[in-house]
Amino acid sequence: PAPAAEAAPAPAAEAAPAPAPAAPTGGPSGADVADLPFTASSAIRALLALSAKIRIDEVGATDTTESLTNGVSSRRNQLLMDMSSELGLNSIDGAGEADVATLSATVDKAAKGYKPFGPVLAEAVKERTRKLFGAAGVKAARIAERVTGTWQLGAGWAQHVTAEIVLGTREGASTRDGDLATLPVDAPTNSAGVDALIDAAVAAVAAREGIAVSLPSTGGTSGGGVVDSAALDAYAASVTGEDGVLAKTARTILSELGLNAPAPTGEESNDDARVIDAVAAELGSGWVDLVEPRFDAARAVLLDDRWASAREDVARFATEGTLAEGASFVGTGRAVAEQASYWANRLRAEGDANRADRLAQIAVDASSSAADLPFANDVAVVTGMTPASIGGAVVGGLLAGGATVIATSSSISASRLAFAKELYRTHAAGGARLWLVPANLASYRDVDALVEWIGTEQTKSVGADVKVTKEALVPTLFYPFAAPRVSGTLADAGPASENQLRLLLWSVERSIAGLCAIGSDTHADHRLHVVLPGSPNRGIFGGDGAYAEAKASFDAIATRWAAEPIWGSRVSIAHPRIGWVRGTGLMGGNDPMVAAVEAAGVRTWSTEEMAQQLLKLSSAEVRAQAAIAPVNADLTGGLNSSIDLRALRAQVEATAPEVEATEPVATVSALPSPSQVTVPHVEPAQWGDTSASLADTVVIVGHGEVGPWGSARTRVQAELGIHTDGTVDLTPAGVLELAWMTGLLTWSDTPVGGWYDKDDQLVPESEIFERYRDEVVARSGVRFFHDDGPLHDGYTPESAMVFLDRDITFTVEDEAEARSYADADPQFTVIEQTAFGEWQVTRKSGAQVRVPRRATLNRRIGGLFPTDFDPSRWGVPASMLDSIDPIAVWNLVSTVDAFVSAGFSPAELLRIVHPATVASTQGTGFGGMRSMHKLFVDRFLGEDYPQDILQETLPNVVAAHTMQSYV
Template sequence: MDDIPLSAVDILQIIDIQLNKSIKELVAGKSTLQNEIISSIIMEFGKVVPENITELPLQEAVKRIGSKKDSLGKHTQSVVQRLFASKLPNVFSLASARAHLKAKYGLGPQRQDAVLLVATTLEPVSRLPDAASGQAWLDSVANVYAKRLGHSFVTTCGKAVKASTKSAAQSANISLPCASWNYLPRTLVLIYVNGARATEDMESTISEQAMTLAHVYKDIGEEFVNRTRPLFSRKKARQYSSFWNWARQDAMRWIYSILAGGDQLDSEATSKRLHMLRNRSSPGLLKMLKGIISTLAYISDQPSQKALRLAVDIYDRCNEALDCDPLYRELSTPLRTPCASLLYMCERPGGLAWEYSESLSSIYFDALTEVASSGITFKGKVALVTGCGKNSIGSGLIEALLSGGAKVIATTSSYNMQSVRFFEETYRQFGARGSELVLVPFNQASVEDVKRLVDYIYSDSAIDSSSELTVRILLTNILRMLGEIKAAKVKYMHLITPTLVVLPHSPNQGLMGDDESWSGYISITGGDIGWTRSTSMTSGTVSTYAGMEKAGWRTFSREEMAFNITWLYFAQPWWSWHTNAPSLHSGIRVEISAEQSRLRAVLSGISSDIRAEQQVDIKSFRYKELTSPLANFTSDMPCAKSYEQLEHLRHLEGMVNLDKVVVVTGFGEVSSYGNAALRWEMEAYGEFSIEGCIELAWIMGLIKHFSGDHPATGEHYIGWVDTKTLEPVRDRDVKAIYEPYILEHTGIRVIEPELCENGAAAKKPFVRELQIDHDLEPFVTTAEEASQFKLENSDRVDIWANPDGTWSVKMLKGAVLLVAKAMKFDRTVVAQLPAGWDPERFGIPGDIIERVDPVALVRSGITDPYRIYEYLHVSEVGHSIGSLGVLKWRWMDKPVNNESLIESSINNIGPLKPVVAACATSLTIQSGKARMMLAGAANSYEQETSYDASRETEYGRFPGEICRPCTATRAGFTEGYGAGIAVLMSASAAIEMGAPVYGVVALSTTATDKSTTNLTAPGQGMLSARSPFLDINSDVCACVDNYPILKIWLWSPWVHLGRSQTKDILHTWGNEFYKNNPLISPLRGALAVWGLGPDDIGLASFHGTSTVLNDQNESDVYCKLMQKLGRTPGFPVPPALFMLNGVLQSMNSSIVPGNRNADNIDNDLAQYDYLVYPSQSYKVPIIKAAMLTSFGMSQSGAGALIIHPDYLFATLSRDELEAYRHTFVHVKTSPPYTPDQESQVYLDPHSRARYNPLSGSYQF
């Protein structure tokens, strides 16, 4: 059989599958399996794999990849090796198998590869015992391969050998070793000589290349070489096109800011914002505005009416513009009064010198007038803009083009997080309907980058022959770029419309030559840039521009200059002159410099006189701070409103059984930003406060508190000092000094070695099963362990007792060992604890840290756990907290935390629950088995499950944005360290103890969707929480009907029975009236208990796994739930991406935090008009109710409904509420000392107050 190369189809179709189906169809929605297949294909075939291979039929994928392959790739090699290591005897190696196929069937290396591929699908059930069975198995595989090809193998048979020939062969075999022994030295010498020659040739080549490189560096300089390095990469291109979501976000933020009492915008800002919303009009936006209008129409307070008028205005403008093209208009008010300025147009009649053109200038100014009044659209246009950094004129051009509906390809030479965030925000503000922004890294000084960029634009950007390409080019390679554009237009047949090139000239009259033979492909327009203020290049020359304005000359803002350039987009060569008086500019700079020198001389003279007269240092003339403000640490505790403030909720008074209401009275976490408060700062505000930086710097061991005589100054010092140098650090300086380090070593980032179990983040550990082919040396162990080795390995191990009482173990031939190995692994990204985080810093003893799980550390949120028993019996306190890492360590026979299952409980008498978090925990309280429960869990990073997300950096993604739920480029979840805990109580217990109430757990439920073999596929089991409309008034009537009977019980000697009956009635018609009723859904019923409806859900806390299928599934589930519940169509719920702690913090602060990694929302999510996906935080009046969901693996989901604590306090009577507020906040009416003690306390600096348990207060 001929030895032919493998084809791609041989590798992709090892099993019998249909080639007309795509990978996506074959995996049937199993995202994990799909990702694994794609990873394997990329490993096997490399860069030739098309990006959309999951969508292509296998036949088409094979054509794209290529048909021939000389040998097995990386993936198939590893699969074959794994097969031989795990299922075949060690004496029958891969080399033995190839030799057998060659000898018996005459197969060449490539045919052998094909047989081995088939072998991976027919592996034995268990390891084969010997070589003979291995050969027999391989023969069966070869026959299967031949049958698939329609052939049959004929084994080769040897002929009979004569006795004389056999004798000669035996003699030759005897003499061969002697001949080999004599020949070996000569062979070694020859190998050495050849190797030395090869090494000499290599050294000569390296030396020659080094000399050439040194010459290049010496001749043109190292800086030139470094600045011309290519940056462009197709993979790193970022696309922004989700204008529809940013329009919804902008409208919601604006309307809710009015509802929350925010300031009204000025007329210019209002006009700009309305115009941009008009440009982004869409049916989804109109539906959302209609829903908001319908909910505000029945609210009569002043903020609601102002918000209603704004919503109606936005709706009217957007409705008018729905079928119109987006328009660019410059609506800024000029910053100075109109004045005469030299702005005119030039032309080149007959290719001669540039001349002033009165007609063109008239056309130009008419065009500017039209743009200012009516606007201009760039719909269908494609623009390449270079030199467009922050605060540049180029960025102003991008804003104009995007607001006009163009597709803009922007380049940046600074491809970092700050630069990327700037372009993201630019699109959010100015991206109109149909516009798109593409950001690519690009170095215009690199010839290679110029070629790649132009080829990318014309080959990948869907530019058709009717589109125009507007190109703005700066710096050097301009001629080369124009040449590449011309060549690309010829190559891709874009020959109808010339590409327009706008060349901004500087005020020093930079010129552009003739367009030569390019006239059919390129049209050149030039503009002399005027004196432009407020750009990154001119920010330091404010006084110069002020002088020019004073002299009557015109300067421009960045927006005005971009507006002037915008109307240069015509087809013929033009030159616009916006520059005024270059000589005047130089003169003003000279005058300003002379004035500054004069003032410095006067100040120096005065300082010298005073120094001579009063011996005062000149530094006294500088501003000297006499005080250094300290950080103001606060605790965001929830505030219980007064009875009068809750008047609008009076209908809830006395309507629930507080014993059956579950509330959250505390929460804490150990997370990638340290704790819950610090994580909330970053989540809600995007930065740390001064107080947050101080706390994190202390947590990370960067600073410590010092009190005493400072060793450097000898003076008494109280405050923060640097941990390493002991230098004093002022509160206000901590942020400036330590924040860069804090940001680098907190949050999601590349894993740091000290957090790895083996201390090496660059290694990913594995084990390989290996069968030994000879006896090993014995080793010594205990009798118990020796018997365990014998039990597992049976007759493949010998054990015996030694005279000293130990036992020896000898592994025999055929025994199987697990041998450790490691893979190079350098791009692991994990949400880690802050670097330097040490539990001992929180006061937890080291011996406890060594013995218990990290989950126990979150208990530090309770100052003294035993104070709980002042209010609750020990049997009424339970917990539901889990541990981690136990099973793995037990399997590896390493020490296990012996107390990992008991250390998290302050009480071993009350109810204990499996680790099921809030759902079963709430049920325990509602059933009366406990009045307080601790619920929580911990998570730890494991290298074994972290590999698949490591390729994100190849696509230009930074560690902090690896997890980006609901975006178009989301690529999977990110693991993280941490632990979280919540303190749950019955409402009656919380009120009795005076505990803060952060939220009411109105509903907690779980659902399993279906039977499945796909661990991570999303499901919609949470839809079981939907339902019909309910009215709390019917429950009020039912309770009132029973009250006359209760009054008799309450005034009788059996008062305790009356109270019990009252609670039962409230329980029946209040808390749980909807339970066990199949006609009432749990979610609708839980809302109705508190007098709420579906429109009152103000926040949806997404699980947000950042996987393609789950994020879409979760959005779909929420929208179906809202629709079934009867929520006003189009009235959106903003989803946030955090857990229960974040929901409670959001309720307490009335802030909806945005997902700051939401750079471009997936357009497939635009259909879910009940949702808005915010990227920025915004304030709302109140979050009445919030939904929390977790769509877990194996088709398991969980959900919870959290109610604002105001609704709980509204159920209390005036006396009950005032008693609770007094318990919660003790208002001091007198000092802790008596009038007789006052003077003594003031005079004695050592006097201190002490707690008096009899009076329950602090006294002197």
């Protein structure tokens, strides 16, 4: 009798995409259940499910080989050959037309001597069990051992369970409905996991056959006894457990060799806990995240294309009259000068003197030299460059002066990069460059990494060539504007204040010391000119955290300059005390008080006005003075402690007018109006006389495409509506089409006609545009790679050659397979037959083997089809999607779209035009790339691949199949 505890539960680590049936414990014991023969009809059903990529329960009695292969003759013929080969029959009468019920009866009569498995299923079992059980070191024979031994079921059950494991662990979706997997698809890593998978397969077979079966229970009268699993676990623990005999022996040997490690005492973990608690108490619980490094040299962005954007600016100004205020064309080159001169002459001839004069001046500026600009030879480091900030305005001024600017940003988001691009385009002179570098300046590690990156040449190997991507730079100017959001009173002194000081003060000092040391061995007389943005704020605002203390400390930096020559000898300092600047991140909240403050006699500044004052402190004259002693500058505008800001704030709040409530405007729920496209009217007479015969004239009536933006319609909308910041203007029709293409919306006539989302909830048409616009844009266009085919998580699989450092032995199916390994490398291969009749192959030390590895792509961004773009929306059957190459699928979709754009169906076309005069032009690229992968790579690796795969690798076959399907 077998105890009920024998069934080994699946370990918790075994993840499964689909829940596996638990091993039943009720119902008749396996010993009391009749055998379930695996007949010829059982083999046919398994073959049909395997070939058609459906679950075995989806093989219907009325299905035929024709319907299961979608009428693809090559697949049908292969399936018929497989069935004959599996059953050992020369042919099966009527197999091509008979339904499954009729076919099952036929093969059961014709192949009464069938013994599972035949060559086809045996190969499928071998390949699948090798992948499933290889990691656990278990052989396929384990299935029969557990089913007939532990479960005490018949041999037929073992064969059904084997087929169930092969079919039920396939990955992917069924071509009919749902997933293929009915069992866990992940390979078990130990024998317990294998047993759990077998138990789940037994339960699945029993459920499908309607038979109740359970593991034999203790006290039964069936054959030999089974060891109690609890006793077995206890025995295993005594041998292989943490305190088992093997572990004790290993510790003894290590001790004798003097290699034993001290036993853990738990003090290490206690020490770690004390450190964590101390950091949280002294620096705050979020301190680790606050100082997390963000510097990444690979993400640094260089903007140096003013020579190109200047040409576009000239063209836009000449044709549209738009030009950014303050745009510089100095030193942009001869091509820009010639373009501007051309447009100036043309506009002057047309009578537009104002624009012509401006273009003539642009031509003069473009021809001039950028070397005469005030900052042409400077390398400036600016931290805290953000929109509506002094730092951003200073960067603009430096770029206009021809400088190379290195600006830091806590993160390079799309909006921050768009801001940098616009700032560069509207301010940079020819030769000016802007580096945008991600860095967390609250992290000393990032400060040091940034300094090292600035002073080090960056290179990239391209084949045999080494390309310099950034030369070593020696900074000459430093503007530290980086600042956190500050808040808190003196009573709040603690972690928050200390962390504010870290960015406002300590990182500034560390940056000065690091930047001034660059070039110390190559530029002996070099000085880094630092413009310290001081402030008259010594607490006059109140509630601004450590800001006042940090700015007061800048006075100390200027004083230490003379007392600490170790860094002061390579630094010059200008120390302006900056007053009230309107509209910045720090002062913007006080903007309602500007009028009252100015009435009290205080001057306020705009960011541009303040930037101009600070740039003057970087002139050659000021630098010469600062090399002797720090230069102080009063830019306070009269802002000092004598101004009672609390009283002014109270006055402003008391006199602020009340906001009158307004009635909301009544609106109607409706879609936005589509844009109207007008086409100029052309009179037939404008074509003139033509000599070509109408019989020889090619008439293009339709165009279809699929690409990163979906169809041609949505692609044109995206091209015309895309902005430099990454936003895209799509019409409501474009948003709806992309949402439909990618499965976000589906039309249904029931229960109410309309568009339904993935949760089958009706979406009002008036809400579609706003709800799905951002989603479809994020799924389309040029973007980060996502998993697609062999591409997973930004990597592609490769194999690397390695040499074994010890003998490796594995078991193979038979002698022939073993000898094939020996013949391939006889010097390092030994084969032998074991006492149990199995054949083993030993690869000797020094043998070459290939192991898989993930190869990192050198690019992470590209043009991909829209995420979840579903060809079945165009009527391509799901079974065809998995059976033909994606190139063929996309050609079918493009052809369907071409007919849609033409406005008629293939049948309507052929009623009027003879097929001999119908043609199509298709883009088939290099051919079926995924099919080529299967033909060459999968075949090399021994993976399963369709026998008719060759035809799908040929571009002309793809085009011919598409043309034949519709014409």
